[in-house]
Amino acid sequence: MAMPSDSIGFSVRRIDAFAFRVPIEAPVHTSFGIMRDRPAVFIRIEDTHGGFGWGEVFANWPAAGAEHRVNLLMDDVAAMTIGQSWPSPREMFLHLVRATRIRALQCGEPGPFAQVIAGLDIAGWDLVARRAGKPLAKMLSADAAERVDTYASGIKVDDAPGTIPASRAAGFTRFKVKVGFGANDIEKVLALADVNLAGELLFVDANQAWSFTEAREFIDRTMDASLGWVEEPLPVFAAREEWAGLAEMGVPIAGGENIFGEQDFGQAVSDNILSVIQPDLVKWGGISGCFEVAKRVREGGKLYCPHFLGGGIGLAASAQLLAAAGGAGMLEVDVNMNPLRSLFHLGGARQGAGYWEIGSEPGLGVVDLPEALFEFLTLHRTFM
Known part of the structure; x- marks a missing residue:
């Protein structure tokens, strides 16, 4: 199960991030808190050849986390991601971890930075798997x-x-x-x-x-x-x-x-x-x-x-x-x-x-976000 290394280079030219919140009638209870709505942050990256990939960023906690993650991505991390030629998504992942370490320590937010980088990494792997015509697995x-x-x-x-x-x-x-x-x-x-x-x-x-x-x-x-x-x-x-x-x-x-x-x-x-x-x-x-x-x-x-x-x-x-x-x-x-x-x-x-x-669809199998989601959109930002 060695990490593949062939034909997985790419260069990001655009990043879109979407925050959503869905109101729910029955809150989701955990021992440490209650989720009174369901949030999510989805990321779409596009390469210089028009290829694209989708990722997701953790946004369940804190309650205000979804919009914060979108802004963190766009204001602190996106500029580090765009315009470079990455040999693989893992090389991008490792670079972003190193490049954001001091910022994360400075503001006491290693978790949010890690979550944003994770979403970008997922999108990178979706992109290269889609380009190869293979399910990500x-x-x-x-x-x-x-x-x-x-x-x-x-x-x-x-x-x-x-x-x-x-x-x-x-x-x-x-x-x-x-x-x-x-x-x-x-x-x-x-x-x-x-x-x-x-x-x-x-x-x-x-x-x-x-x-x-x-x-x-x-x-x-x-x-x-x-x-x-x-x-x-x-x-x-x-x-x-x-x-x-x-x-x-x-x-x-x-x-x-x-x-x-x-x-x-x-x-x-x-x-x-x-x-x-x-x-x-x-x-x-x-x-x-x-x-x-x-x-x-x-x-x-x-x-x-x-x-x-x-x-x-x-x-x-x-x-x-x-x-x-x-x-x-x-x-x-x-x-x-x-x-x-x-x-x-x-x-x-x-x-x-x-x-x-797993199916046969390339990448994660996601081409576009479902149209019905957009009534729950709270924030959409683009970096290019």
């Missing part, structure tokens, strides 16, 4: 899987008794519920486990909500529920000894959406604490960074399951990257209402059948 690896398994996600534990049957009816057999809201979560999870059908899997995601004592109690009391994994039971900055203590209890521990950089992911692979490693390619790394991580995860005998809870472009990129990495993990599919995801129709009805087919 096949551009990255000739041995890419034809499809990847999916699981239903974004389900608050209180809503799970209604949402899981609806997801099951859509074809899902794997479900992840959000916990970390209170002591009653244990009883609620046990009740869900009691009604799961044979062959189904149940995962839980605490979103870093617990102390070590709380996490240990949850795992101990839900041991008989045979959970597929417990995700982010502790803050990412918790002591290694605490993470190791939970891993020793025997339930798979998952995490990675809040790890940044190949070095830190390398440590996560070698630590033998996380059984499931979940980079989020719109938060850090794009394709260039996360493909390298995915290879190390596989070589380390762990499960690579990309984290994602955003719009349709990032979801498609996550699916393509998982397929390129062999397809042995699972793709996270948010089942909450979000036109910024569902209007793209990528993967078609196939994603609701428990898997996502």
